[in-house]
Amino acid sequence: QVQLVESGGGLVQAGGSLRLSCAASEITFSNYAMGWFRLAPGKEREFVAAIRWSDSSTYYAGSVKGRFTISRDNAQNTVYLQMSSLKPEDTAVYYCALDRWGRGAAGARAYNYWGQGTRVTVSS
Numbered sequence: 001q002v003q004l005v006e007s008g009g010g011l012v013q014a015g016g017s018l019r020l021s022c023a024a025s026e027i028t029f030s031n032y033a034m035g036w037f038r039l040a041p042g043k044e045r046e047f048v049a050a051i052r053w054s055d056s057s058t059y060y061a062g063s064v065k066g067r068f069t070i071s072r073d074n075a076q077n078t079v080y081l082q083m084s085s086l087k088p089e090d091t092a093v094y095y096c097a098l099d100r101w102g103r104g105a106a107g108a109r110a111y112n113y114w115g116q117g118t119r120v121t122v123s124s
Contacts (some may be wrong), residue, residue, distance in 0.1 A: 002025070005019050006020060006115045007020070020036070022078060025078055026095075031053060033102045033104035035059075038092035039053065046063075051070045069082040099112060
């Protein structure tokens with residue numbers, strides 16, 4: 001069973017940076033995609049970014065493009081989300097997800113496995 005473990009959340013001031021990590025284990029397929037979603041109080045789950053393992057193609061939500069960078073470490077089966085110029089509206093629980101078919105889509109339904117989430121709080 002695939003397991004995803006996020007880390008790196010915390011409290012940061014507006015304008016600051018954080019890097020989230022998501023380590024995947026028990027991966028038995030080669031072409032997959034990993035993504036980040038977030039859930040803020042009173043809002044619906046929102047796509048943040050995704051990366052395809054096959055060609056490292058990346059995808060971003062408009063609200064984070066230019067501020068967040070998704071990357072991967074093949075050897076560690078780990079995906080990272082570097083978040084810069086953070087804003088209070090970035091406050092949310094961030095979830096890592098894996099799409100075993102490698103689509104890297106923005107829709108949550110495309111993802112088969114989810115982590116437990118890591119909380120990010122951006123103070124103004």
